Structures are given as structure tokens and as C-alpha cells.
Amino acid sequence: MENLFTPYEFKGLKLKNRIVLPPMCQYSVDKKDGIANDWHFVHYVSRAVGGTGLIIIEMTDVEPDGRISDYDLGLWCDEQIEPLERIVNECHKYGAKVAIQIAHAGRKAEDAKVPVAPSPIAFDENSKTPRELTTGEVKEIVEKFRMAVRRAVKAGFDAIEIHGAHGYLIHQFHSPLTNKRDDEYGKDLTKFGSEVLKVAKSEMPEDMPLIMRLSAIEYVEGGYGIETGIELAKAYKKAGADIFHISAGGEGPIAAAGRPGTHAGYQVPFARAIKENVNTDVIAVGRLDEPDLANSVIGNGDADLVAIGRAMFRNPYWAFDAATKLGKKIKVPKQYINGFPRNI
């Protein structure tokens, strides 16, 4: 039976364990240039030293105004490649594999003078009303995703994650509440996301997995439910997504009835539903801080990988602590061996 510490393999991606650092914005770019700096290096490499199997670098955007804030990472120019490559190379020294989340924030680009979106509908009354993209501009953004993925491959990443969740641009296109277009991208709500996946795949080596992050359900009034989440995943699987990273919500103000659970493991049932109905590997995420719980998600076959977010902000050595608690073996850097029980 699998557990948190059994290796995982998908195509050419080989992980030493099933622990994932999910993408989490650091809002720490210092010159608004989208370039990773020492903070990003230390932050990600610490989690690699700490025994994490797969590190997914935060939302990294395909154009400056596609960022949530001007302090987010980008991959819209070649100068942004080398600092990321340095992070990847250093993480590899500790046996971690590294992916990067490629994204466009669409109407949730807070620092953009005029954000863009499928339709001119604001996120809420405090947000800017976005400008509707022309059909030609939509196609240009698909090409920007292509170029960002090309640069990520150059930087040496082991996998690519496309951000299709949390109400960002791809999610805005596939949600009937935010896409009111009557062109080809409105008639087929998954056309934009599918085109992004296809161009991403065309830039990636054959054996490199393509991960897609998806909100399995929406929390706004009238938002879609898990049946739609399953249909979306089926369409995106067809377009080339290999693994789904299952989250939820983020598309707008939460409806009274739509408030997400705040209990441990609240999104695991969605991961399991997508896994079973779409016949795909999945990453579960959301308050899986307790090693016993995270381990049971793997052992029960709810998901293939588990992502530990905020708990890894608190503790970059989460994997070491989990191994100690669960009595599993994990390789600790020689410098730290004296800090651990002998059986680890």
C-alpha cells in the first residue's frame, strides 16, 4: 500500500515521496520586473533541504499585467529564466523535483491599470471593471503562455502546472458566470484553457508531465458544482493535462450557502471525485497539515500526491517531522543528522 513516503512516478517525473509544496505567491519581487531574487531562492531551496518531493513555484505570469500584483514572478522575457534556473539546480541537489505554475490573473490583476478578462464583469464592487479581450488578443495570450512554458523548459523545470483555478484567467473563461462572449471562446467555454494546455504540451519534452490546477467547485451564488468540475477536467485531460491539482473557489464573493469548509481535509472529496470520474492522477490540497491525515489521503487512495501549503510556511522541514511522526525513513542532509532519531 502507498504512503506519504513511497516514491511516485509519472512519465519522466520521479519523486522520492508524495509531499508537494503547492504554489504560493511570495509577493516579493523587488523591482516589479518579475525576476526571482534571493528571497525566492532561500524560500524554495529551504523546502528542498526539508525533504519535500515536489516543489511547485508560485503563480508566474505570462505578461506584466497578468499578475495579481507587481511583486509577482513572471516569465515574459528571457532575463527571467536564469534566476529560476538557479533555484531549480539548487533544489535538485537535495533530491527535490521542481515545477512552476504558469498563469494569467485576468480580472484579478490588481495593479493593472485596466485588467483584461473574457467579459467586462468586475470581481466585486471594490474591483476594477476589466476590459473584454478581443478574439485576436485571446489568441495572443495563448501564445504568451507558449513562450512562458518554453522559457520554463529552458530553466530546467521537471514539470509545468497551468493555473486553471481560483478565478484567474483560464477559470474566468470556463465559468459561465464570467464568460458571456459570443465568439468561439464563448461558445466553447473550455476552448481557451484547452488551447493553453495544447501549446504548453507542444513546448514540453514528451516525458514531462503537465499538471493543471482546477477549482472543482465554485463558491459564488449560482456557481458550478462538482459535476461541472468533472466535465471540465475531462475536457482538459483531452487537451493534454496529465495530473490535476484539485482546489476550489476563488472566482468571486462567497455566497452564504457556498462557504467552504474550514475543517481539515475539506477539499479531499473533490480530489477523489476527479480521480475516480476522470481516471487521472490527482494532487489533494487544503488543510492537510497533520501527517497522519496527509498519509491517510494517500493510503486510502483519495489522491496520488498531497500538497502542504501554509503548514510549510510555518515549517520548511515538514517532511522530516512527518517521517518522524509516522516512523518512516527519510534522507536527512548529513549536516542535520544529529537532530533526528536514529531510525529516520
Ligand SMILES: Cc1cc2nc3c(=O)[nH]c(=O)nc-3n(C[C@H](O)[C@H](O)[C@H](O)COP(=O)(O)O)c2cc1C
Ligand atoms: C499566501 C498564499 C499564496 C498563495 N498563492 C497561490 C498561487 O500562487 N497559486 C495557487 O494556485 N494557489 C495559491 N495559494 C493557495 C495554496 O496553494 C493552497 O491551495 C492553499 O493555501 C490551501 O492549502 P493549505 O491549507 O495547505 O495552505 C496561495 C495560498 C496562500 C496562503
